[in-house]
Amino acid sequence: MPHRGRAPTPTLERLAIYFAVLTDLKRRQAVTISSADVEERTGINAAQFRKDLSYFGEFGRPGIGYGVDELYSAIARILKIEQAQPVLLVGAGNLGSALMGYPALRADSFRIVAAFDNNPGKIGEQLWDLTIRDVAYLIEDNKTCRAKIAIITVPAAAAQDVAEQLVDAGIRNILNFAPVALKLPADVIVRRVDFVQELAVLSFHLPDSNSGR
Amino acid sequence: MPHRGRAPTPTLERLAIYFAVLTDLKRRQAVTISSADVEERTGINAAQFRKDLSYFGEFGRPGIGYGVDELYSAIARILKIEQAQPVLLVGAGNLGSALMGYPALRADSFRIVAAFDNNPGKIGEQLWDLTIRDVAYLIEDNKTCRAKIAIITVPAAAAQDVAEQLVDAGIRNILNFAPVALKLPADVIVRRVDFVQELAVLSFHLPDSNSGR
DNA sequence: TAGATTGTTAATCGATTAACAATC
DNA sequence: TAGATTGTTAATCGATTAACAATC
Numbered sequence: 001m002p003h004r005g006r007a008p009t010p011t012l013e014r015l016a017i018y019f020a021v022l023t024d025l026k027r028r029q030a031v032t033i034s035s036a037d038v039e040e041r042t043g044i045n046a047a048q049f050r051k052d053l054s055y056f057g058e059f060g061r062p063g064i065g066y067g068v069d070e071l072y073s074a075i076a077r078i079l080k081i082e083q084a085q086p087v088l089l090v091g092a093g094n095l096g097s098a099l100m101g102y103p104a105l106r107a108d109s110f111r112i113v114a115a116f117d118n119n120p121g122k123i124g125e126q127l128w129d130l131t132i133r134d135v136a137y138l139i140e141d142n143k144t145c146r147a148k149i150a151i152i153t154v155p156a157a158a159a160q161d162v163a164e165q166l167v168d169a170g171i172r173n174i175l176n177f178a179p180v181a182l183k184l185p186a187d188v189i190v191r192r193v194d195f196v197q198e199l200a201v202l203s204f205h206l207p208d209s210n211s212g213r
Numbered sequence: 214m215p216h217r218g219r220a221p222t223p224t225l226e227r228l229a230i231y232f233a234v235l236t237d238l239k240r241r242q243a244v245t246i247s248s249a250d251v252e253e254r255t256g257i258n259a260a261q262f263r264k265d266l267s268y269f270g271e272f273g274r275p276g277i278g279y280g281v282d283e284l285y286s287a288i289a290r291i292l293k294i295e296q297a298q299p300v301l302l303v304g305a306g307n308l309g310s311a312l313m314g315y316p317a318l319r320a321d322s323f324r325i326v327a328a329f330d331n332n333p334g335k336i337g338e339q340l341w342d343l344t345i346r347d348v349a350y351l352i353e354d355n356k357t358c359r360a361k362i363a364i365i366t367v368p369a370a371a372a373q374d375v376a377e378q379l380v381d382a383g384i385r386n387i388l389n390f391a392p393v394a395l396k397l398p399a400d401v402i403v404r405r406v407d408f409v410q411e412l413a414v415l416s417f418h419l420p421d422s423n424s425g426r
Numbered sequence: 427t428a429g430a431t432t433g434t435t436a437a438t439c440g441a442t443t444a445a446c447a448a449t450c
Numbered sequence: 451t452a453g454a455t456t457g458t459t460a461a462t463c464g465a466t467t468a469a470c471a472a473t474c
Contacts, residue, residue, distance in 0.1 A: 008465065009414065016413035020392060034431065042394055046431095047467050054433060062432040063474040080416045087412065094311035101307045103368065104392050104409050109416075149415050155316065173415040175408070179233060179317050181255055189418050191411050195388070196317050198404050199300065200229035201222065202362050202386040203293045203322075205402050221441065247455065259455095260443050267457060275456035276450040432473080442463070449456080 007055040014052050015075055017042055022072040023108075034065035081109035086145055088171065090162050091153035092117040092125075092132045095177060099151060100128050113145050118158070135165065142169040149173045156180045163190075220268040227265050228288055230255055235285040236321075247278035294322035299358055301384065303375050304366035305330040305338075305345045308390060312364060313341050326358050331371070348378065355382040362386045369393045376403075 007015075021041055025033060035046035053059050059074050060066040076082045089096050092115045099105060100112050115127050116135040123134045133141055150171045154162050159178035166174060167188055176182055176192045184190060220228075234254055238246060248259035266272050272287050273279040289295045302309050305328045312318060313325050328340050329348040336347045346354055363384045367375050372391035379387060380401055389395055389405045397403060 010465070012414045012417050013410055015417070016407070016410040017394075019413070020409075036431080045467060047434095047469090048465090050431095050433060051466080058433065060432055061474055062472065063430045065431065078417065079413045080419050080422075081413065085412070085416050085419075094314045098307035098311035099408065102408065105412075108409060110409065110412050148419055149412065151412075173418060175411050175415060181230075189415060191415060193406060193408070193411060194229070195312065195315065195406070196233075196321060196323065197226055197229035198388050198406060199298070199318075199323050199362065199364075200232070200292045200294065201225045202388060202402060202404060203298050204225050204228070204291065205386060206293050206298075206361055209293075223441070249455080258443060260445090260458095261441090263455095263457060264442080271457065273456055274450055275448065276454045278455065430474085432471105434471095435469085437466105437468075439466070440464085442461105444461075445459085447456105447458095450454085 004055050004057075007052070011052045011055060012079075014044055014048070015079060017044065018049065018052075019072070019075045019079065019081075019109075022068060022075065025068045026072050030068050032065040033068055033071070035060075037065070076109075079109070084109055084111040085149060086111055086113040086147040088112070088114050088116070088138075088142065088145065088147045088150040088166070088169075089153065090116045090135060090138070090150060090166065091155075091158075091177075092119075092122050092127055093153060093155075096151070096153035097127055099153065100130070110149075112151070113147055114141055116141075135162065138165050139169040142171070147171070149175070151175045151177065153177045218268065220265070224265045224268060225292075227257055227261070228292060230257065231262065231265075232285070232288045232292065232294075232322075235281060235288065238281045239285050243281050245278040246281055246284070248273075250278070289322075292322070297322055297324040298362060299324055299326040299360040301325070301327050301329070301351075301355065301358065301360045301363040301379070301382075302366065303329045303348060303351070303363060303379065304368075304371075304390075305332075305335050305340050306366060306368075309364070309366035310340055312366065313343070323362075325364070326360055327354055329354075331367075348375065351378050352382040355384070360384070362388070364388045364390065366390045 035049045038049045039046040056078050059071050087110050089112050114133060115130045116133050116138055117123060118135045122132050125132050150166045152159055152162055156178045159180050160182060163182045163184055167184060172188050174190045176190055179194055182190050248262045251262045252259040269291050272284050300323050302325050328343045329346050329351055330336060331348045335345050338345050363379045365372055365375055369391045372393050373395055376395045376397055380397060385401050387403045389403055392407055395403050
């Protein structure tokens with residue numbers, strides 16, 4: 001067994017991209033793919049692709065390439081999405097509701113198995129295929145759900161509190177859509193999606209409007 | 214004028230975080246802040262913060278720190294969000310609608326000034342404060358809006374086509390929520406938000422479930 | 427065999443951070 | 451002045467990519 005180092009985060013992010021490509025290729029019943037093909041499709045350097053995979057093993061054959069089905073399965077196993085991962089959602093507002101209806105989430109590798117809110121007007125209402133639950137039941141409900149990943153789509157002011165409740169419910173992996181930095185134990189992994197930050201980076205790259213009216 | 218290099222993308226992303234912190238400090242009427250304070254609040258290394266700013270000028274005073282109002286204005290200028298930037302949205306589905314209602318987008322530095330869709334059932338409908346327009350009028354409408362940034366929230370299959378129409382309408386900066394890699398001219402800047410990718414990275418970090426229940 | 431393509435090494439490139447002279 | 455904190459340099463760290471022997 002070769003000693004393989006820890007994979008950097010950018011590698012993991014690209015793995016998800018490769019997985020999407022392979023999902024597509026599988027659907028089209030492609031048999032093999034080379035690292036050059038991947039570069040062609042994704043813009044990710046072929047050597048990068050091979051190096052990314054090398055953190056986890058050897059999946060290709062020199063002169064041939066990679067078996068589509070084989071690599072698909074390998075990446076699914078690496079990302080732990082061989083079976084759809086159950087996910088909790090807290091915050092059944094516009095954004096939470098949109099995420100639940102998001103086709104790529106509904107179909108693929110993740111399944112939102114419970115939705116919570118603290119708004120009495122929402123609790124008990126139907127949202128897609130789920131009934132919105134009182135966030136007070138988070139811990140109790142997750143004893144049966146046993147989800148390990150959660151999505152936070154509550155307003156910024158409520159996010160820290162919700163995050164702590166999630167940790168109490170056994171969640172150690174959080175996708176945070178609220179525009180705040182969560183302070184949580186070091187073993188909790190948080191990834192943040194910040195639309196305003198994304199727009200700000202785009203805005204920076206706008207041409208200077210010195211000249212002109 | 215000191216020669217300052219191009220700021221790396223991570224620097225720009227952090228600039229947006231600093232701006233959020235300063236917005237908060239300004240509201241609380243704080244007068245000055247030190248790089249150590251920023252580290253305390255954001256987890257971003259104090260030297261990193263100073264280095265990030267150094268790409269754009271000198272904004273602090275040794276022994277004192279940074280004036281909150283001054284730095285807020287400086288970053289707003291750097292990110293070109295002194296006035297709210299107009300933004301186009303294409304795809305008035307669940308996600309697009311949620312983004313339009315997103316508090317941080319409604320209030321702050323960006324303003325969605327037009328929403329488009331190609332669904333005849335939606336065109337003409339009211340969505341928040343806007344009337345949904347036929348995507349066919351994109352080019353024409355943007356002659357008056359003059360937005361330079363657009364958000365794509367259409368299904369994956371439609372995204373490439375929409376992106377090309379946006380480019381034809383003069384847009385050079387795109388925030389893409391569709392899970393596809395857009396192929397566009399090199400001068401068009403695309404940032405992609407991929408929920409499934411984010412979840413995949415979290416899923417990877419789950420503890421191995423070798424040992425059974 | 428000749429051609430193609432892998433996995434890995436080594437070189438390059440870029441980003442982060444510690445350290446400190448300058449200075450308020 | 452003494453203490454605090456900046457801006458910048460230089461060292462460190464980490465990620466990307468070119469090159470190539472191995473091999474199908």
